[in-house]
Amino acid sequence: MENRYDVAVIGGGPGGYEAAIRCAQYGLKTALIEMDKLGGTCLNRGCIPTKALLHGAELYQEAKNAASFGVNVGDVTYDYAKIAAHKDKVVSRLVGGVGALEKANGVDVINGFGKLDDANTVDVNGQKIKAENIILAMGSTPSRPPIPGLDGKNVMTSDDILALKEIPDSFVIIGGGVIGMEFATVFGTLGKKVTVIEMLPFVIPGIEEEIRSALVKNMKKIGVNIITSAKVTSIEGGDTVKVNYELDGKPQTAEGACCVVSVGRSPMTANCGLEEVGVKFAERNGRPTRYIQIDDCCQTNIKNIYAIGDITPKIQLAHVASAQGMVAAANCAKRTATMNYDVVPACLYTSPEIAYVGLSEEKAKEAGYEVETGSFNVANNGKAMVMGENQGIVKIITQKTTGKILGAQMYAPRATDMIGEVAVIMKKGGTFEDIANTIHPHPTVSETLMEAAHDVEGMSTNAMPKK
Numbered sequence: 001m002e003n004r005y006d007v008a009v010i011g012g013g014p015g016g017y018e019a020a021i022r023c024a025q026y027g028l029k030t031a032l033i034e035m036d037k038l039g040g041t042c043l044n045r046g047c048i049p050t051k052a053l054l055h056g057a058e059l060y061q062e063a064k065n066a067a068s069f070g071v072n073v074g075d076v077t078y079d080y081a082k083i084a085a086h087k088d089k090v091v092s093r094l095v096g097g098v099g100a101l102e103k104a105n106g107v108d109v110i111n112g113f114g115k116l117d118d119a120n121t122v123d124v125n126g127q128k129i130k131a132e133n134i135i136l137a138m139g140s141t142p143s144r145p146p147i148p149g150l151d152g153k154n155v156m157t158s159d160d161i162l163a164l165k166e167i168p169d170s171f172v173i174i175g176g177g178v179i180g181m182e183f184a185t186v187f188g189t190l191g192k193k194v195t196v197i198e199m200l201p202f203v204i205p206g207i208e209e210e211i212r213s214a215l216v217k218n219m220k221k222i223g224v225n226i227i228t229s230a231k232v233t234s235i236e237g238g239d240t241v242k243v244n245y246e247l248d249g250k251p252q253t254a255e256g257a258c259c260v261v262s263v264g265r266s267p268m269t270a271n272c273g274l275e276e277v278g279v280k281f282a283e284r285n286g287r288p289t290r291y292i293q294i295d296d297c298c299q300t301n302i303k304n305i306y307a308i309g310d311i312t313p314k315i316q317l318a319h320v321a322s323a324q325g326m327v328a329a330a331n332c333a334k335r336t337a338t339m340n341y342d343v344v345p346a347c348l349y350t351s352p353e354i355a356y357v358g359l360s361e362e363k364a365k366e367a368g369y370e371v372e373t374g375s376f377n378v379a380n381n382g383k384a385m386v387m388g389e390n391q392g393i394v395k396i397i398t399q400k401t402t403g404k405i406l407g408a409q410m411y412a413p414r415a416t417d418m419i420g421e422v423a424v425i426m427k428k429g430g431t432f433e434d435i436a437n438t439i440h441p442h443p444t445v446s447e448t449l450m451e452a453a454h455d456v457e458g459m460s461t462n463a464m465p466k467k
Contacts, residue, residue: 008131010114013040015309015321016137026333033114042318056083057189116273140265140310152237168257175262176203188222267311347416355419358407374456383443403431
């Protein structure tokens with residue numbers, strides 16, 4: 001059986017499924033090929049399920065502290081199986097919603113593993129799909145570093161953890177990146193003993209040191225022990241998992257009922273026919289990788305084949321994949337579009353949340369900018385005080401001579417919602433005055449951003465004068 005399309009999209013994650021819809025909206029006959037559930041990692045095993053667990057943990061924490069707000073709820077407990085069931089319900093509804101959107105837009109969804117036969121043909125379980133253009137969006141899978149004992153009992157990836165209906169009493173998490181720290185937040189908030197082991201001298205690259213220090217301090221308060229500059233040497237699985245590591249040249253061991261390996265994600269580009277068709281892979285530090293090389297149009301070295309999302313050597317974020325999907329779709333429709341990665345907000349769903357965009361103060365200085373910054377303490381914000389949130393900081397980094405915003409960093413409640421305002425201003429090349437002179441609603445946490453903008457000139461009216 002042979003089917004002909006204008007565009008065939010391989011992979012139904014946030015990049016692929018949105019690219020398919022956009023192609024259809026441009027009037028292109030489109031096929032979306034997915035071997036698993038629509039929504040990809042983000043919807044099924046990443047962004048959405050982890051946020052559902054984090055919300056459950058947050059509600060538990062709020063209920064425990066409710067008495068301080070005059071609300072008496074008695075002894076507070078939680079049922080993790082029901083938290084997990086809520087997660088599964090949300091995921092199921094969203095997966096169904098994606099399917100409905102594809103159908104409503106006239107996209108043909110084909111279930112199966114897609115492999116390139118040639119530059120215009122995708123083989124899906126023996127079915128030949130012919131397409132003028134192909135968008136590769138296969139996504140990623142949890143990385144498996146070469147650590148002895150990785151296959152041991154109770155040694156899990158993030159995918160494995162999300163499938164649990166009950167959780168053990170203690171965890172050792174290998175990796176202090178976004179995934180590791182979000183799981184640490186969930187389990188620490190739910191009262192579990194958590195140890196995080198990170199090879200770098202710090203957790204969460206990209207954030208300001210003052211925010212990182214506050215994060216580490218708050219994590220310790222919920223029982224999370226963070227060990228940095230540590231190299232894991234082996235794992236001994238069992239009912240009690242032992243994670244062996246070196247710290248300052250000395251052998252150490254961390255124990256837990258479960259070990260979670262969260263050291264990043266690897267592109268799913270194996271056995272996809274890429275080499276046979278001649279798709280070029282990118283190099284990193286002079287070494288070949290499994291990431292597909294693309295230009296600013298998301299085009300590979302083969303002009304009618306595009307690649308988006310985690311299989312590209314750009315930024316592994318769902319919203320970046322979606323943006324790339326829009327660019328690839330536009331180019332398939334002969335509408336010139338390019339990607340710009342200068343303004344990409346990033347979010348971390350700790351408590352409080354962390355969000356940042358653009359350059360940190362350190363990176364801005366390294367880039368040669370003369371920098372002015374403004375910041376505001378969340379403890380001085382009325383809405384945050386009402387919510388019982390008295391920790392955090394909002395910081396804006398600007399170019400001294402022009403006032404242009406170079407970046408922003410937030411450690412605050414609602415930070416992941418507020419960072420979009422800065423991204424819009426930066427996208428338009430705006431200045432801190434664009435934020436400072438915009439009337440923000442009161443009382444809201446968003447006022448912290450306005451106050452930080454005022455502070456660039458030392459003019460915040462809700463903070464003590466700097467000496």
